[in-house]
Amino acid sequence: MRDVAVVGFAQRQMKDFDGSPTCVELLVPLFKECYEQTGWTRHDVGFWCSGSSDYLAGRSFSFVQAVDAIGVIPPVNESHVEMDLAWAMYEAWLKIQTGEVDTALVYAFGKSSAGVLRRTLALQLDPYTMTPIWPDTVSLAGLQARAGIDAGLWDERAMAEVAQRSLTAAESNDYAVRKGGSSVDDLLARPMYADPLRKHDCAPVTDGAAAIVLAAGDKARAVRDNPAWLTGISHHVDPLSMGTRDLTRSPSAQRSGAALDLTGVEVAELHAPFSHQELVLRRELGLADDVVVNPSGGALVSNPMFSAGGIRVGEAARRIWSGDTSKALAHATSGPALQQNLVCTLSSTPEGTI
Amino acid sequence: MPRTLSAPVAVAFDYTRSTGPVLGRFLTGLRDGVVVGARTSDGRVVVPPPEFDPVTHQATTDFVQVASTGTVTSWVWVPEPVKGQPFDRPFAWALVTLDGADVPLLHALDVASPADVSTGMRVQVRWADERVGAITDIAGFEPVHDGGRGASGASLEAPSDDPVTGVITPVGLDYVYAASPEESLFYRSLAEGKLVGQRCPTCEKVYIPPRSACPADGSPTVEEVELPETGTVTTFCIVNVPFLGQKITPPYVSAYVLLDGADIAFLHLILDCAAEDVHMGMRVKAVWKPRDEWGTTIENISHFAPIDEPDADYETYKKYL
Structure with missing residues (x-):
């Protein structure tokens, strides 16, 4: 395996983006930040990969328009996934492993506020037995939350504790669209929304974009004193049907974590768009109590579709760059109720890469 | 003046899909007013039937009729329904394990408030007035007051000589396009x-x-x-x-x-x-x-x-x- 590190990261998150759903005008300054962080120009990027969905944009080929932000004369080596930034990063990591390229810039964007997000996402469900009745994502997560409550695995207080910690952590995150902790009792006193979920149990609808820069070996060392080495990366998927899975579990997250060496993880950035999902993930990944979870505030304080998972990687990488952390875990999810999960480890040294 | 011009855009398309032998069997059943599941290799009866066995990967062939009554295994309240959902007033989504099945089916439950739902409650299928061979042939679930148990578990007779082979799903999305x-x-x-x-x-x-x-x-x-x-x-x-x-x-x-x-x-x-x-x-x-x-x-x-x-x-x- 080649040693590959995260050496650049930029993000923008907001409640309502006053701009086009192709987000070109949002991507241009993001790329500029990446160039400033790395000292590169676009010509130093060996591979580009984006994550987005036309269903979110409400127009066809929005990712092709987004390529304008790169500038493609001479032509660039470019790809796209209809998935979160974290999976775009996975493709770029593979591309670097092939030896074809040494560097990559991956990006993702989405204007969730252009439509009704929880409804639009019904299009990722089974088209015969689910989409025609439009199960919304908040409801599907609520069914999962109830299953865990009924099974005695967590309760509303445990969920509120996750929200309280996230909202408090978000106070130091400039990009959080929801922030400001109060108390668990105060949160529990708020009204139910999608019973058993209160609004603070659900990620806010968020517009935004993010970019991650990867580099191999000495190219990474040339950019930063402390590159965040991707020492392991793994992803799995559970069945789509809500009936045939044990909703209180996430076998795909468990399996992804088990494929990596998680000993010594100090910080975990978990992509949990609903409070109880953080509880599921902690259990499936076997995180010890002293692991700091979501110091950024996580997805409960801003969850831009198609970049929120990758933002977890970027937030983890920043803590390696600064020297605050020597080993971190980042997780991204996709699909209803934690159906697909990607887990990676980032370390201050490439030693021990799986 | 806002920075950008924007206008409403509606994107709509009727997706026409062939159903194949397994989903076709399920949807044919719905059209005919029965719920059809299938037995998988672990012995469980699964509704809707999976096209392939999750363990052996063999095509599903062992179809089983289950009851139209069942038990709620999880539920969530929907305070603000979105367009296209089974009810345009607040309702519950429920996972319902039908009598004779071993795993639950997702559908809407028509109750007036969250106080009217509980895990373990007994519900029954409310059939749509007109059935065409689609998941929407189930209008939703409704509470069963006598707790009755319907007939189930029977192996199905020969498939209908007029099976459902296709389904048309209209999908319409509304955007504010800037x-x-x-x-x-x-x-x-x-x-x-x-x-x-x-x-x-x-x-x-x-x-x-x-x-x-x-x-x-x-x-x-x-x-x-x-x-x-x-x-x-x-x-x-x-x-x-x-x-x-x-x-x-x-x-x-x-x-x-x-x-x-x-x-x-x-x-x-x-x-x-x-x-x-x-x-x-x-x-x-x-x-x-x-x-x-x-x-x-x-x-x-x-x-x-x-x-x-x-x-x-x-x-x-x-x-x-």
């Missing part, structure tokens, strides 16, 4: 009868409509450039095929028009001449609609029409082809 700030400038200028593009600060190319970044080098474009309403046809096609929503009777010409001073051509109509007279290099001019019909739209220009000028030299537009 133009980029640069496109908004273009449309606002059109409302004043002007054609405004932008120049790339790096390569000095002029784009109309303006883009948020130069597609050649990625530079954000900022300098506004007003362009004349005359230009050159770089390439064109004669439209002979009728299509839904067509506004002009074929044959007519769609052409790329390179406005004088622009570095990118844009698509518009060439009218006021015979279709066969349109040619590459032809000089044309915008024909505007009456001013009182103008809005923030490219349709302010009705079309382009030939002008009495010699054709443009091929050398002047060959790099734009």
Whole structure:
């Protein structure tokens, strides 16, 4: 395996983006930040990969328009996934492993506020037995939350504790669209929304974009004193049907974590768009109590579709760059109720890469 | 004034899908008023039946009829239903394990408030008035008051001689579509009868409509450039095929028009001449609609029409082809 590190990261998150759903005008300054962080120009990027969905944009080929932000004369080596930034990063990591390229810039964007997000996402469900009745994502997560409550695995207080910690952590995150902790009792006193979920149990609808820069070996060392080495990366998927899975579990997250060496993880950035999902993930990944979870505030304080998972990687990488952390875990999810999960480890040294 | 122009956009498409033998069997059952599951290799009866066994990967063949009554295993309240859901008033989604099945089915439960739902409650299928062979043949679940248990577990007889083989699912999505700030400038200028593009600060190319970044080098474009309403046809096609929503009777010409001073051509109509007279290099001019019909739209220009000028030299537009 080649040693590959995260050496650049930029993000923008907001409640309502006053701009086009192709987000070109949002991507241009993001790329500029990446160039400033790395000292590169676009010509130093060996591979580009984006994550987005036309269903979110409400127009066809929005990712092709987004390529304008790169500038493609001479032509660039470019790809796209209809998935979160974290999976775009996975493709770029593979591309670097092939030896074809040494560097990559991956990006993702989405204007969730252009439509009704929880409804639009019904299009990722089974088209015969689910989409025609439009199960919304908040409801599907609520069914999962109830299953865990009924099974005695967590309760509303445990969920509120996750929200309280996230909202408090978000106070130091400039990009959080929801922030400001109060108390668990105060949160529990708020009204139910999608019973058993209160609004603070659900990620806010968020517009935004993010970019991650990867580099191999000495190219990474040339950019930063402390590159965040991707020492392991793994992803799995559970069945789509809500009936045939044990909703209180996430076998795909468990399996992804088990494929990596998680000993010594100090910080975990978990992509949990609903409070109880953080509880599921902690259990499936076997995180010890002293692991700091979501110091950024996580997805409960801003969850831009198609970049929120990758933002977890970027937030983890920043803590390696600064020297605050020597080993971190980042997780991204996709699909209803934690159906697909990607887990990676980032370390201050490439030693021990799986 | 907001930074961008926006307008509602509705995107709709009727997805037509073949069902195959397994989902077809399930949907045929729904049309005929019975719920069909299948036994998987672990012995469980699964509804809806999976097309392939999750363990052995064999095609599903062991179909089982289950009851239309069952037990709620999880539920969630829907305070604000979205368009297309089974009920337009607040309702619950429920996972319901039908009698005779081992795993639950997701559908709506028609109750008035969250106080009327609980895990473990008994419910029954409420069939739709008209059934066509779709998941919507189940209008939803409703509470069972006598706790009755329906017939289930019977192996199914021979499949219907009129099986459901396809399903049509209308999908409609509503958006508020915003133009980029640069496109908004273009449309606002059109409302004043002007054609405004932008120049790339790096390569000095002029784009109309303006883009948020130069597609050649990625530079954000900022300098506004007003362009004349005359230009050159770089390439064109004669439209002979009728299509839904067509506004002009074929044959007519769609052409790329390179406005004088622009570095990118844009698509518009060439009218006021015979279709066969349109040619590459032809000089044309915008024909505007009456001013009182103008809005923030490219349709302010009705079309382009030939002008009495010699054709443009091929050398002047060959790099734009």
